[in-house]
Amino acid sequence: MLIEIRGLKLNLGGSPILRNVNLALEKGQILGLLGPNGAGKSTTISVITALRAPTAGNVRVLGLDPVAETLQLHRRIGALAEDSGFYDWMNASSYLQWMASLYGLGARKAEIPALLHRVGLDARNQGAIATYSRGMRQRLGLARALINRPELLILDEPTNGLDPRGRREIHDVLLNLSAQHGVGILLCTHLLDDVERLCTRIGIIAHGETLLEGSIADILSTQGAAVRYRLRVAGDQPSTLPNGVTLLARAGEWWHVGLGGSGDPANAWRSLIDAGWRIEEIHREGGGLEDLYMSVTEGGEASI
């Protein structure tokens, strides 16, 4: 288990900030940490990264106690904060070389051009970091988080400021790290598209409490959060629908259907085609994770 948090409580200045946070992340998994602004996500991350000591509860990260074994933990994790800063007078290579030395990894300096290339930065760019766009800074932040080949990667809004191509490239890097290298990733984001594309598990936090935690498929299935689709279908259709597909409405050639949270859309479309449906277009209309998030966090922004 990379992250194991049970009953985490944290008081700051006498006020309870985290009341009961529970999270679990295993090797190779990507956990999406969701919640309204002020819900306690960043504070939870600060406990995981040993920047704050918990008031109560059990926190183990990579099997270590973050408070007692901080340096060992920091050697094995990588983190990217939301508003990550750099030494703007340095260039990307010299900055990463400096960071590698700080981790005692001076021998890995030769790998820095490849690392820069991996996150989509040109190692030949010797310009000062001060001249970098927000997207370039995000990429550099990710390179910094990967400098020590971490077993656990903690990312706060990693695709902020990236164009669609850049976002896709970062997604690919993260998926590769998770699938090929077994890196566990804790992804804190407001972009549900990112979560749906990358994560296998989610944790939803509000008011300092974990409201939901588990695999996305299980949660969607147990919460009955169907995903809605709009299909354009030509010709006459049989009246029967395969299991897991629910007819919500029909307007001419457009059919509105719901797909159970645990259902695989590809299987559902195959079943419909096998049943004689001539599907010409499929549009996703919503539902699923977005509806689930909205219903679970109903009540607006947290007060903390």
Add this chain to the structure above:
Amino acid sequence: MNPIALIARKEAGELLLSTRGLAWLLALAVIMSVLSLLLVSNTELSLLDNAQVVYMVMGTVTALGGLLAVVLGSDTIAGERERGSLLPLLLAPVTPSQIVFGKMGGQVVGWSVMYLLSLPYVWAVGSSGQNLVQSVVYLALLGTPVVLGFGFLGIALSARLRNVRSALLTSLIMLMLMTSPLLLGPSLRQSTIGKWFDALNPFSAAVNTFDSVVIDSQPLGMQTTRLVVALIWLAAMAALAVRSVRKMEI
């Protein structure tokens, strides 16, 4: 390389390679140039004797060194926090003590640069007199603990006050209070409060030593108490900086 040395090297690079650091050094060089020109002119006109001029340059270098130290010190923690570069440092496998000692190393480099920068000016005003060597030695001996103490005070305030503006303002007020002997007249300095202030104030210890050795040609043995005051100031500010960084919250 040791993390302390790496952080100190980064701090030095920030002073010597960043536009901001170079601008500060350039400003100090301009101030020293104008002051030296005025003093040399006065010496040529026999309005001031050479020892007096050297003493004034030493006091000014110490005060400007203190100014540079509090500016650098106030920016070390709070500035990094504001620019978002503190968090990656705290997430690296380095202890808060290593961070603060590295930052202190940066202060040593800053003062060393300031000291080297001042030597041509000390030579320009003192080369025609008999006390050039004493001025260079005593500037290092007394100026170093006093200036570094101000830098460490800046680091401590930077860790505690969390933003550069508050840390810098508080450090500057402290610096102005300490350097006020330069502004006080002889009668005020002879009052009971003035005497106590002079005895306990590390900046007074430095400038009074400069006065004694350069103008009155006293030996080092007679400056022990003042040297101890300066060293206590340095040790106290170093302890405060270490404690403040260890206790700081993210």
